[in-house]
Amino acid sequence: MLRSSGAAKRYRGRKAVARIRDRADEERRQLLARLPPGPAEAANLATVGIHCRWCDVRHLCSRYRAEAPRLWAIPRNDYPLPLDLWGEVADAPRRNESGEFSLRIRDDAGRQVAIIALGQRQPTLAANQPVIGSD
Numbered sequence: 001m002l003r004s005s006g007a008a009k010r011y012r013g014r015k016a017v018a019r020i021r022d023r024a025d026e027e028r029r030q031l032l033a034r035l036p037p038g039p040a041e042a043a044n045l046a047t048v049g050i051h052c053r054w055c056d057v058r059h060l061c062s063r064y065r066a067e068a069p070r071l072w073a074i075p076r077n078d079y080p081l082p083l084d085l086w087g088e089v090a091d092a093p094r095r096n097e098s099g100e101f102s103l104r105i106r107d108d109a110g111r112q113v114a115i116i117a118l119g120q121r122q123p124t125l126a127a128n129q130p131v132i133g134s135d
């Protein structure tokens with residue numbers, strides 16, 4: 001059967017879309033097959049790894065929040081962790097002449113972390129106040 005060039009392109013385009021849709025369906029079926037039957041807790045399905053660096057919900061992820069502080073203390077050469085930090089303000093923040101803040105935090109791994117030159121738009125922080133930050 002002869003097809004015009006435009007019709008042939010549309011035909012190949014529809015076939016390509018069908019192949020992509022079939023592949024996506026198969027990947028979805030394989031992912032669903034790995035899930036336990038019935039309701040599942042998201043925290044039990046999540047796996048902390050390099051992909052957490054690009055995850056937009058890691059500040060809400062109970063698995064990440066539980067495991068990251070333990071991982072902070074271990075030198076890594078397999079993958080970098082996200083540059084997150086949370087804990088409690090250890091000292092009252094100090095403001096320098098240019099209006100920037102510096103403070104120390106005791107993070108959830110028990111480390112003292114110095115944070116310097118926070119902008120003037122940072123909220124007021126008091127000692128022993130919980131904080132969370134990210135890169």
Ligand code: SF4
Nearest residue numbers: 046047052055058061
């Ligand atoms: S932070 Fe995101 S990518 Fe990492 S385990 Fe939690 S949900 Fe998964």
